[in-house]
Amino acid sequence: MALFIKTTFFFNSAQGGWSESWHNLTAGSLTQAEVDARAAGIKRLAICGLGTTLAGARVSDQDQVPKRSKLVDLLGMGIAGGGIVADAAITGYSSTLERSADQLQNALLVRGMSAAGQRKHVWVAGIPDFIIRTNPIGPDVSGVGGTWLGKYGIWRAEFQSGKWGFRVRRRIGADVQPQNVVDWVLQAGGISRLGAVVNNGGPVYAPGTMVQVRNVKVVNAAFRSPNGQWTVHSSQAGAAPATTVYYLRGTEGIDPLNIFAPGNIRLVDHEALAVTDLQIIRQASHKRGRPFGLFRGRVSQPARA
Amino acid sequence: MAVDFLRSCHTQTARMVQDNADVAVLRWFFSPLAAKLLPIPTSFGSLVWESDDRVIGAIGQVDRFIIWDKGLNRGYCGQTFQGQPAWFVEGIPAAQLLLPPPTIVCGAPGFTAIGGAEANGVAHFMDSSMTAVGGIEANGSAAFHDNSLDALGGVEGNGSASFMAPDFNAVGGVEADGLGHVDT
Numbered sequence: 363m364a365l366f367i368k369t370t371f372f373f374n375s376a377q378g379g380w381s382e383s384w385h386n387l388t389a390g391s392l393t394q395a396e397v398d399a400r401a402a403g404i405k406r407l408a409i410c411g412l413g414t415t416l417a418g419a420r421v422s423d424q425d426q427v428p429k430r431s432k433l434v435d436l437l438g439m440g441i442a443g444g445g446i447v448a449d450a451a452i453t454g455y456s457s458t459l460e461r462s463a464d465q466l467q468n469a470l471l472v473r474g475m476s477a478a479g480q481r482k483h484v485w486v487a488g489i490p491d492f493i494i495r496t497n498p499i500g501p502d503v504s505g506v507g508g509t510w511l512g513k514y515g516i517w518r519a520e521f522q523s524g525k526w527g528f529r530v531r532r533r534i535g536a537d538v539q540p541q542n543v544v545d546w547v548l549q550a551g552g553i554s555r556l557g558a559v560v561n562n563g564g565p566v567y568a569p570g571t572m573v574q575v576r577n578v579k580v581v582n583a584a585f586r587s588p589n590g591q592w593t594v595h596s597s598q599a600g601a602a603p604a605t606t607v608y609y610l611r612g613t614e615g616i617d618p619l620n621i622f623a624p625g626n627i628r629l630v631d632h633e634a635l636a637v638t639d640l641q642i643i644r645q646a647s648h649k650r651g652r653p654f655g656l657f658r659g660r661v662s663q664p665a666r667a
Numbered sequence: 668m669a670v671d672f673l674r675s676c677h678t679q680t681a682r683m684v685q686d687n688a689d690v691a692v693l694r695w696f697f698s699p700l701a702a703k704l705l706p707i708p709t710s711f712g713s714l715v716w717e718s719d720d721r722v723i724g725a726i727g728q729v730d731r732f733i734i735w736d737k738g739l740n741r742g743y744c745g746q747t748f749q750g751q752p753a754w755f756v757e758g759i760p761a762a763q764l765l766l767p768p769p770t771i772v773c774g775a776p777g778f779t780a781i782g783g784a785e786a787n788g789v790a791h792f793m794d795s796s797m798t799a800v801g802g803i804e805a806n807g808s809a810a811f812h813d814n815s816l817d818a819l820g821g822v823e824g825n826g827s828a829s830f831m832a833p834d835f836n837a838v839g840g841v842e843a844d845g846l847g848h849v850d851t
Contacts, residue, residue: 370716372672379674383716392708418704420672420716428725430756431712433669433704529718572719632718 366527366634367395370420371403371436373488376413377466380487382406384526385634386421392432395421398525399434405520408513411468411490469648474521474528476635482528485648522640532631537565540576540628546588546618547601549609555595556588556613558627562604565629567594573608578625585620588613591630668705668748669698671713676738680729681711685758690729697738702745709755726758 367386373379384402389395399419407416422431469487490510520526532538541564549555558575567573575588592610600607608627673695681693695713710727750759 368716368718370672381672381716418672420712422712422717423708424718428710428727428756429712429717430708430710431671431716432708433671435704570724 366424367392368422368424368529369395369399369402370422371399371406372417372419373407373410374415374417375411375466375488379417380466382484382486384521385424385529386525387527387634387636388525389421392421392423392430395423396432396434400436402520402526403434403436405513405517409486409510409517410488414488467647468645470645471643471648473641473643474637475639475641476527476530477638478635480530480635482530483643484528487648489645518640522637524636524638527634527636529632529634532633535631538629538631539565540626541565542626543575543578543624544602544605545600546621546624547607548618554614555609555611556616556618557607557609558588558624559600559602559605559607560627562606566606567597567608567629569594569596572630573610573627574630575610575627576625577623578621579623580620581622582620586616588616588621589625668745669702670705670709670711671695671716673713673715676736677733678736679731679733682724682726682729683711683759684761684764685726687758687761688724693728694736695738696736696740696743698740698743698745703747705748705755707748707752707755710758711755726756 367389368383369386370381370383372381386395386398389398396419399421403416403419407414416436418436419434420431421434422429466487468489469485470489472484472486473481474484475481541560543558543560545559547557547559549557558573571594572591573594574591578587578589580587588610592613595609595611597606597608599605676695676697678692678694680690682688683691683693693711710725712727714728714731748755750763754760754763
């Protein structure tokens with residue numbers, strides 16, 4: 363498992379804040395990841411609207427045990443107001459109205475593609491209002507002027523350069539193939555932790571690794587099923603010859619007597635794939651949560667000319 | 668110093684000591700706006716931003732089980748950190764636990780607490796000239812480490828409580844249901 367360095371950017375605006383996470387595949391150290399975060403953060407903030415600030419970033423080494431994180435102070439990076447400077451000049455909209463416009467929920471839905479064809483959609487929030495209003499249905503933003511588009515091109519080139527990637531479930535490899543569970547047992551000693559009994563010779567799960575249990579059927583829907591993802595707490599040789607029992611954390615209360623189809627179990631592992639292409643899918647208002655006393659979704663109308 | 672970015676605060680369990688499986692209560696609270704960010708890597712960053720759980724037995728937070736906390740800052744200015752940089756990655760050496768905590772935090776002795784209450788956690792009042800009036804600490808490991816502590820009506824209950832001060836003046840102090848010490 364190699365996930366490299368997770369970089370999370372923290373944005374603030376008048377309406378609230380949000381975060382965006384990417385995986386840095388080339389930094390190799392937290393020190394270099396911090397440098398990369400500063401460079402990428404400037405390009406990201408440049409396509410944001412008025413009032414958006416980039417408070418900081420957090421770099422976290424995913425391959426270290428224990429994981430090590432470090433904060434990056436990005437306040438005062440010198441891009442006041444993001445890309446809003448060209449807003450009024452390009453669109454002719456009133457800058458006064460723009461200042462009261464909704465910035466937080468204006469987002470581009472961007473699709474990142476990997477060389478292997480796997481993809482991930484990312485909401486790029488904080489986009490200036492005129493992007494949303496000019497092209498409410500299409501991905502073509504060329505009509506809004508070259509200033510913002512140029513900044514977007516710089517950001518796009520940065521994040522599709524191969525340095526940045528996204529985290530996906532690893533599905534290739536013998537160790538992630540499912541193996542049948544032959545029986546379910548309870549851990550002795552009054553712990554009552556559920557254990558999956560598998561035949562030896564298949565993938566081995568170390569304590570602390572994540573596994574996924576699938577296709578378990580219980581005798582009645584009223585009983586809890588172990589289907590889902592769990593962390594392996596411990597393992598020991600099974601009572602039957604050539605078997606191993608993997609006890610799962612948090613499964614106390616699940617009675618193996620209620621299981622009549624034992625299902626299968628597989629390792630949950632992830633990898634980070636480099637983004638080789640970024641495409642705007644659409645522009646929209648990305649609904650986030652619900653302020654107290656208000657309805658869900660966009661709560662303010664976009665400013666009109 | 669600020670250890671991580673969080674929008675709400677909570678308490679949770681964490682392993683803090685090297686080569687020690689014991690867990691302690693870790694409480695997140697808000698730092699002042701002027702606080703600096705911790706300039707060194709740490710293993711005690713929040714799991715909120717991590718994609719996976721910690722490795723069992725490793726230094727840092729044990730799991731994702733949290734209890735919401737108001738995040739009240741009790742006087743930490745966030746301008747410096749205590750201890751060695753390596754401790755933030757490898758954990759605190761066990762020998763350090765035998766030493767008294769620093770008497771000056773944030774370089775500002777003179778902390779005055781009136782009516783302060785702390786519950787269900789590890790509470791410390793560490794100051795050089797603290798005056799506690801009506802302070803209450805309950806259900807946790809509570810310690811008053813001071814050189815000239817004046818406690819009026821202080822109450823500590825249900826935990827490991829210790830008053831360690833060379834010239835401690837206790838008026839009406841009560842300690843109950845735990846390991847109580849008044850060392851003067």
